[in-house]
Amino acid sequence: MTDEAGPVDGVPGRSAAPDLRASDRERDQVVEILQVAAGDGRITAEELDERLDAALSSRTVGELARLTADLPSDGMPPQAAELIRIDQRFGDVSRAGRWLVPRRMEIRLMFCEAKLDFTAAVITHNTLDVDLNLRVGGNLLLVTRPGIVVDTDGLERGSGEIKIRPAEPESPTILRVRLAGESRGGDITARPPRRSFTEVVSRRKQRTDG
Incomplete structure (x- = not known):
């Protein structure tokens, strides 16, 4: 994981405000991204547990962004096929x-x-x-x-x-x-x-x- 904050929910300007307080919806999005990444084999079960604990206790958008900075989809949940x-x-x-x-x-x-x-x-x-x-x-x-x-x-x-x-x-x-x-x-x-x-x-x- 890197220390650079990125967008969490696709709202313009999120990356410029890493100290902005995170919402429950943003925490839920990060939890889903982490679970999918573990299912794809991108992170281990131990890493998943560690990141989930960090996501649920994160207070700011920047803290959440660091948890998904090395994962695909720019911090957004996967899009279901039509x-x-x-x-x-x-x-x-x-x-x-x-x-x-x-x-x-x-x-x-x-x-x-x-x-x-x-x-x-x-x-x-x-x-x-x-x-x-x-x-x-x-x-x-x-x-x-x-x-x-x-x-x-x-x-x-x-x-x-x-x-x-x-x-x-x-x-x-x-x-x-x-x-x-x-x-x-x-x-x-x-x-x-x-x-x-x-x-x-x-x-x-x-x-x-x-």
Whole structure:
């Protein structure tokens, strides 16, 4: 990291006023940049922890800027793609890890499964519109996390099952996935991630002790 302050939120003049007090929004932007950088392998887990602590305790724009001075995108969060297309026949396809959720997706599947895992995904807006065309053997799996709502009201279904686990009512919505198009033989499943054996045992023990 360098000692030179750079722009944090793209507002002209920020770099000229490093002693300006930082806002919560600016801290949140830097936290997101750091998390994405760690997911891309640009900084280590130890560096991430160190910089996150510094970001949350930073008082000025200059302090925040130093934390991202050696990272790309000029201190701005990554921009989501407008559209991602997946056209797959045979063989499975997935989006997992710290992938950047686009604004729209077009998914065409036959004799394969597409998995969209949102548990560690980078979400920069509150809706994802998915245009589906599921044929025989074309299945879609959505792995959700608290705050993700899946809406199938715009979907035409001929055959195949739709299993949508209800969102947790106490969690504020961070992303609404709106499925539209048609399913003519494929299954659609939306569920939280599977718990490991250790997590299952721990959860049962907590219920017993409670």
